[in-house]
Amino acid sequence: MNADAVVRARAGRRRRIGTVRLLALVAATGFACWLPFQLEQGEIGLYDRMGLYALVAIGLTLLMGFAGQVSLGQGGFFLIGAYTSGLLTMGLDADTRLVDPEAGIDPLLAVAIAPFVSAAIAVLIGIPLMRLRGHYLAFATLAFALIAWSLLYAQDRFTGGQYGVTVTKRLTVGGHEIIGATHAAVVWGLVGIALLLSTNLVTSRTGRALQAVAANEPAAAASGINVARHKLQLFVFAAALAGLAGGLFSFYAQFLGPEDFGIIVSLLFVVMVSIGGLGSVYGAVVGAVTIVYVEHKLRELGTHETLLGWDLPSTGPSILSLGVFGLLLILIMLFFPHGLLPSLLGGVAAVRRRLHGRPRGDI
Amino acid sequence: MTTFFQLVVVGISTGSVFAIVGMSLVLVYRATGIVNFAQGVFAVLAGLLTYSLGKHMSLPLAAVLATLVTAVVATLVAVVAVGIRGRTTHLASLIITVGIAILAEAVLLAAFGEVPRSYSAVSDRAWDIGGVLVQPQYAVLTVVALAAAVGLTLFLRHTIVGQALVASADSPRAAELIGLNLRSVAVIAFAVAGALTAIGGVLLAPTVPVAYSSGLSITINGFAAAVVGGLASIRLALLGGYALGVVEQLVIGYVDPQYNLIIALVVMLVLIGWRSRGELAV
Numbered sequence: 001m002n003a004d005a006v007v008r009a010r011a012g013r014r015r016r017i018g019t020v021r022l023l024a025l026v027a028a029t030g031f032a033c034w035l036p037f038q039l040e041q042g043e044i045g046l047y048d049r050m051g052l053y054a055l056v057a058i059g060l061t062l063l064m065g066f067a068g069q070v071s072l073g074q075g076g077f078f079l080i081g082a083y084t085s086g087l088l089t090m091g092l093d094a095d096t097r098l099v100d101p102e103a104g105i106d107p108l109l110a111v112a113i114a115p116f117v118s119a120a121i122a123v124l125i126g127i128p129l130m131r132l133r134g135h136y137l138a139f140a141t142l143a144f145a146l147i148a149w150s151l152l153y154a155q156d157r158f159t160g161g162q163y164g165v166t167v168t169k170r171l172t173v174g175g176h177e178i179i180g181a182t183h184a185a186v187v188w189g190l191v192g193i194a195l196l197l198s199t200n201l202v203t204s205r206t207g208r209a210l211q212a213v214a215a216n217e218p219a220a221a222a223s224g225i226n227v228a229r230h231k232l233q234l235f236v237f238a239a240a241l242a243g244l245a246g247g248l249f250s251f252y253a254q255f256l257g258p259e260d261f262g263i264i265v266s267l268l269f270v271v272m273v274s275i276g277g278l279g280s281v282y283g284a285v286v287g288a289v290t291i292v293y294v295e296h297k298l299r300e301l302g303t304h305e306t307l308l309g310w311d312l313p314s315t316g317p318s319i320l321s322l323g324v325f326g327l328l329l330i331l332i333m334l335f336f337p338h339g340l341l342p343s344l345l346g347g348v349a350a351v352r353r354r355l356h357g358r359p360r361g362d363i
Numbered sequence: 364m365t366t367f368f369q370l371v372v373v374g375i376s377t378g379s380v381f382a383i384v385g386m387s388l389v390l391v392y393r394a395t396g397i398v399n400f401a402q403g404v405f406a407v408l409a410g411l412l413t414y415s416l417g418k419h420m421s422l423p424l425a426a427v428l429a430t431l432v433t434a435v436v437a438t439l440v441a442v443v444a445v446g447i448r449g450r451t452t453h454l455a456s457l458i459i460t461v462g463i464a465i466l467a468e469a470v471l472l473a474a475f476g477e478v479p480r481s482y483s484a485v486s487d488r489a490w491d492i493g494g495v496l497v498q499p500q501y502a503v504l505t506v507v508a509l510a511a512a513v514g515l516t517l518f519l520r521h522t523i524v525g526q527a528l529v530a531s532a533d534s535p536r537a538a539e540l541i542g543l544n545l546r547s548v549a550v551i552a553f554a555v556a557g558a559l560t561a562i563g564g565v566l567l568a569p570t571v572p573v574a575y576s577s578g579l580s581i582t583i584n585g586f587a588a589a590v591v592g593g594l595a596s597i598r599l600a601l602l603g604g605y606a607l608g609v610v611e612q613l614v615i616g617y618v619d620p621q622y623n624l625i626i627a628l629v630v631m632l633v634l635i636g637w638r639s640r641g642e643l644a645v
Contacts, residue, residue, distance in 0.1 A: 128636035135398040143628040154621040326466025
């Protein structure tokens with residue numbers, strides 16, 4: 001077989017694997033969209049939140065895995081998206097405070113605008129920072145998230161400050177209200193699309209450049225890849241996903257208050273990514289689902305009067321979730337820096353190899 | 364004009380704390396290459412410990428004990444943050460310290476509750492200088508920050524341990540080749556920085572009550588101060604701290620108290636952006 005044929009055969013095999021993967025993704029997304037209609041009323045909200053956070057985590061894992069940069073402020077982009085879409089539907093009027101539903105724009109349009117606002121802010125922050133060492137972006141994004149959060153209080157005539165605001169309009173598409181199970185289905189459909197886009201991004205020309213950047217930055221730069229621009233693209237993509245998730249969040253909760261957007265939310269996204277593995281988009285979804293579920297369970301646990309014989313104070317839920325997530329982040333980064341899930345899967349594969357007696361180099 | 368000078372005086376005193384934390388961050392960064400996100404936690408721990416211990420003993424003794432305990436905690440943080448040799452990258456270390464900061468909030472909340480704590484200052488009198496009130500606590504803070512800057516600079520330049528700290532960050536491999544133990548170096552740097560930040564926290568609490576969650580804003584303000592010198596200069600971190608403190612107070616006095624953190628953060632963002640012209644990654 002000449003070299004050309006080998007290349008063509010390889011390309012064909014890659015395409016076939018691509019098709020199988022695509023079909024699996026479509027099937028999984030279909031299942032994820034069907035699932036909320038089978039869930040009980042109380043579980044739908046939790047499931048919806050998993051999807052929203054998964055959108056944010058997918059963007060962050062690409063940034064952390066391929067750009068070697070960590071954002072401690074994805075919650076800020078989530079916040080911007082949520083308040084952008086929520087407030088746009090109410091109409092902003094500086095004199096009469098807000099709440100003029102007639103003046104607001106259509107919720108669907110508002111949700112569509114949200115990711116662009118977050119992305120624009122990411123461009124502003126990202127341009128000067130992408131050439132710097134990781135900790136600068138970490139602190140800059142954290143600062144941005146804190147600024148956004150403080151503005152909620154400083155501009156309380158628009159945002160309602162600590163009391164928040166109720167989003168009165170409902171998201172409707174062609175006369176159908178997107179609420180409850182339908183909303184969750186839409187969110188998970190978007191998760192599927194985000195996964196597809198991300199996989200394409202990773203395997204495209206841009207993606208190969210990104211992998212080169214991740215593997216060896218000076219070498220990538222030497223072979224003509226504009227490292228800073230590629231990192232910026234990832235940062236903006238991640239911000240846009242967070243903005244989209246925030247935009248949808250407005251019509252999930254129909255209420256916007258500062259508690260849903262605190263700094264801890266930004267840090268939770270980092271925990272989700274570290275569970276799923278840096279750079280693994282499917283891992284990010286697993287991380288989001290795990291963290292939302294664990295947080296929910298911890299909240300239940302924390303409201304008990306006593307736990308294992310200890311009296312729990314009223315701050316129990318906070319203590320439990322801060323403690324567990326802090327410890328989780330430390331342990332994962334210490335012992336499984338490439339992510340908890342990939343290490344576990346790697347462990348399973350190693351055991352299986354040993355059982356079947358196959359050599360290590362085998363596919 | 365009196366108002367202006369009053370705000371500047373208060374600004375220099377709060378700025379001293381930012382400077383102290385900023386210099387601690389610089390020390391740790393120069394020795395280990397790690398930006399310690401949990402640095403502000405040490406100030407909070409020391410402040411809350413002083414408050415609790417102060418109920419059973421004299422305040423100065425409580426303050427000294429609190430500082431020592433915090434330095435010991437800082438050595439533990441060092442061991443965890445440095446991580447596993449050859450596996451834990453600096454970015455991973457940063458994320459580990461983020462985890463430590465989150466965990467610390469839980470521990471502090473469980474141990475001390477959520478009420479912000481304060482105790483009496485070195486003196487409850489104030490000097491009146493041409494209408495400007497200067498509390499002795501402000502003077503102490505400013506002097507401590509200055510002394511720390513001088514002390515750290517001399518320590519890094521003229522002592523063998525200081526040189527070892529700088530060397531191990533400049534070239535970890537070379538430092539190991541000449542027999543330096545990087546983990547010990549990190550432990551020393553974290554302990555010194557932890558004790559310094561603890562002193563800042565002990566002196567801060569009488570003027571600004573500290574709560575379990577204050578660590579984050581202290582870390583951020585300290586980082587903003589340190590960024591002025593690109594995380595490398597003790598001197599510029601000191602100046603940065605003072606400047607940041609004064610700017611924040613002027614905003615509180617003349618614009619709107621709600622905007623003080625926002626302005627500080629915007630200043631930091633601009634500074635980082637400005638820094639980015641000089642320093643490249645990798």
